[in-house]
Amino acid sequence: MGMSGAYGPSDEREAMATLERALELGHNFIDTADYYNVGHNELLIGRAIQGKRDKAFLSVKTGQLVTAGPNGGMAPGPVHTHPDYLRHAVFYSLRRLGTDYIDLYTPARVDPDIPIEETIGALADLVQKGVIRYIGLSEASAESIRKAAAVHPVTALQIEYSLWSRDIEAEVLPTIRALGIGLVAYAPLSRGFLSGEFQKPEDIKDSRVNMPRFQGENFYRNLELVNKVKAMAGEKGCTPAQLAIAWVLAQGEDVITIPGSKRIGHLEENIAAAQVQLSGADLASIVAIMPAGVVSGTRYPERFLGALNR
Structure with missing residues (x-):
């Protein structure tokens, strides 16, 4: 997305x-969406994997329409996962990506106007045709996940999960584990905040200025938490970003994470997080300084919250 x-x-x-x-280092999970800059991201990835398709596991989200954002960028619009839409959208993605199949295909949000069973039924047809290999869900409630899995096996749930976003631990995470569904944790660095790079709200020059955690008093309260993470990372001999990613990876063998690396330096730093070993005592210390719910501010602006956990 950041690319x-x-x-x-x-x-x-x-x-x-x-x-x-990333492919050279063996990082094969490449996540995109057909609405990232209106297909630009898929075209970019298509060029990058040309002649290397077997090295890449392509994860594509769809069904999220976009509108003009408040700062000149793009903002989420209505969700649209009608079966007819999905059957057309997947072929546009295949063309842009330059491939004849997508590994993991995921409705970006649960459509409030289309029963989840109909959405999954359409995707199941695409699996049958060999166009996609696996079906995913994103930002879905436990109830929707159970309904979807009753129609066709769901391989992965993509949802925000980090030291600062742990809502899923109450109901969603136990549900997917009971159903054998893997977790793809996005925003493990809480959109860069946990990397420790930001010191004041004025450091934010992009769409993150609209996110409550980056605003006003929330920013400074959250910065105090980041400074505690920095201190522990120093003791562990790693960066704050690596510590935050290592914590997510330590939550289970069924968890992978997709930090939004758009530069080689950040990519290599983030991949090295897999080498950070966290003991039980380390994990307890991290939770002690960063208990669930401690972050100030919601993860999205108010107008977008209704599309989550649906």
């Missing part, structure tokens, strides 16, 4: 080099 202008200007040459480096 297509989601968080300020992007450098296409650096983005291509980063994707190529």
Whole structure:
């Protein structure tokens, strides 16, 4: 997403080099969406995997329409996962990606106007045709997940999960584990905040200025938490970003995470998080300084919250 202008200007040459480096390092899970800059991201990835399709596991989200954002960018619009829409959208994605199949295909949100059973039924047809290999869900409630899995096996749930976003632990995480569904945790760094790079609200120059956790008093209260993470990372000999990612990975063998790396330096730093070993005592210390619910502010602006946990 970041490679297509989601968080300020992007450098296409650096983005291509980063994707190529990821594949070189054995990082094969590449996540995109057909609405990331109106297909630009899929075209970019298509070029990066040309001749290397077997090295990439392509995860594509769909069904999220976009509108003009408040700062000149794009903002989420209505959700649309009518079966007819999905049957057409997947072929546009295949064309842009330059492939004849998608590994994991995921409705970006649960459509309030279409029964989840109909959405999954359409995707099951695409699996039968060999167009997609696996079905995913994103930001779905436990109830919707159970309904979907009753129609066709669901392989993965993509949802925000980090030290600062742990709502799923109450009901969603136990549900997917009971059903054998893997977790794809996005925003493990809470959109960069947990990396420790921001010191004041004025450091934010992109769409994150609209997110409550980056605003006013919330920012400074959250910065105090980040400074505690920094201190512990120093003791562990890693960066704050690596500590935050390592914590997510330590939550189970069924968890993978997709930090939004758009530069080689960040990619290599984030991948190295897999080498950070956290003991039981380490995990207890992290939770002690960062208990569930401690973050100030919601993860999205109010107008977007209704599309979550649906």
